[in-house]
Amino acid sequence: MIEGIIIKGIGGFYYVKTQDKVYECKARGLFREDNIIPLIGDRVKIRINEEDGSGYIEEIMERKSQLIRPPVSNVTQAIIIMSIKKPDINLWLLDRLIVLAEHQRLNIGICINKIDLVQEDERNLIEKAYRETGYPIIKTSCKTGEGIVDLIDLLKNQVTVFAGPSGVGKSSLLNRIKPGLELKTGDVSKKTTRGRHTTRHVELIDLDGNSFVLDTPGFSSLSLDFIEREEELSKYFKEIDEFNGKCKFINCIHFKEPGCEVKKQVEKGNISRERYENYLMFLEEIKANRRY
Template structure:
């Protein structure tokens, strides 16, 4: 029995990297019986058939963390990639990513890509918003080689997930970081200004510059279905310094004498962040299940 890391899973087959070899494996039937799905990033124990060189997953080690979208385990950080232009950045979707990352307890780096297209400095309000929390961010352009070295340094020695909407340029950035990858990139739809889905499955990739990344399929929507409305405020870290509210159960919405709203009035909380908090809170209240 040997141990390794699942780097890819397709059609019931899992590819396990032991450091010396990558083995094609299947999961034992007991995993299906117990409704346990092996994930990319899982540390597993495998048994190898000497004649076929194929194996079976016998055991999955305890996970440090797990993301639901993308469905991966044991990561150190999420690189959230959004294009400033083509397609235009969806700040509401970015905020949902940030909230979800807080929910699962994973560090975040926001990558504001295609910065070379930002002729009117439209990125500045977004930078101000991120800095107010603060969240780590990088402005990049694979076309102009902007921010690529800084991104490489963020990835060294870590297991990272590249996530974000289709067309944001995730695969192009990874190709710039490790040219030997030759990941497929897609064009934007002329009609919708959305990117085509060039990544079909999650896969753990070793980088020449150091570290490993999961390039994931892009998407255009993201629902916070697992988060309860009373939990949401704790996923906005900057709120926690201002919760000297009159009511202990204050949701920072319609309640009087709210410390968070007072901080907002004084300019100590970014208005864009608070606006998105209220939007998410109302959505959670609307979709509440009884």
Template structure:
């Protein structure tokens, strides 16, 4: 019996890296009976090894489990979006931040392709998310900006790289460690969206210590795993002001004398962050009706 980590899973076949080598493994039927699916990032025990093949017989306890992308034991999320080509989708960014916050992950927001826009616009976005409590790294692969800083935050972490297609996740990882040789693609001129180049989730070991997961781009994220009353916990700047609202349990929507709404009017809280909060709040209310 040997212990290892699942680095890739395609069609029911899993690559498990041990201290000595990588094995191709299948999961025992008992996992199907228990409705447990092995995930990339799982620490596992394998047995019945013949040549380079074996069976997963045990999945060790997970410290974290993400739904989308489906990975285990990640402790840091690098959320990547481009300042242009494609244009940033803050609605999607805020949804992923909620998922990362729910799993208690360390979060780094990477604003890529900063060579394509003015420094004023980039600084405006930096301030909004820094005020919300997030670390921001501005990067440009063409100008080799921010790559060393990004490389440093990956050290000794298991990090998931995620974000919409076309924002440059694979290109960034190739800059960080060229021998990864990940496929990259351009943004479609017709749709202004990225073309999918990452087809599956794969865990890759870094030379300076740590692991990264390059994941397929995503376009939606369900919020059904949280309650209405929880939502403000995942908007740090809103939660920090909530204690100053007149009414306990204020949802910061239609209630009078709401400190959050007053802060939005004074431009102390980002208007689009607040609008996203309201969109998500209404979505959660609608979900509870069915």
């Protein structure tokens, strides 16, 4: 059998990239009986039909990670892409995507796209707000090419999911990263100021044989129902988690408790107020989820 990786799945067919070529494959009925669905990103073993050159997926190797939305496996890194304008940057959604990626224990990078649309001081405001997170922050422009080389370096030897809302330029960035890809891109609706979806299916894009990127449909919202207790939320905010255990009360959730070190750090400017306010909104959502 030959080993490969599923790069695309359409209409019951799975396209498996091996060292030599891409094979159109079907999955064995055994997987259906065991309620196992092959996912994009799965490392698999296939058997080739000598008559027509098609393949059958015989084995799915153990998954190192699995995302539900988008449904992919073995991702090692999430690059969260936001445009600074057209549409305006959505820090609430950025933090929500960070929480999901942290929950999946992925490496995280932040890409602020369309920076050619704003002045330098506005670019720096975003970078300042997220500096204490420790995540790499890359500022890019598909128009000028700024930051593209830095983004390519961040993608090397990783299986990366590009996450972010529609219209922020995910497909445009991929076209820049891999010339000739010619992914369809879309403009932002003037009426709603939101992006139009241009990616209709999940596909693993091979950059150099060792580096892959998933171009995925844009996100609009994400549920936090995987967080069962309020105390868990802070571990998904790295700069807040740093001060866990330093508050007056051991079980402090950094909300209204007296002697909270996190609130002190917010006042000192060591933790972004915008990030902290998003933390509080997520906290209220988790509390509300527990009531149902």
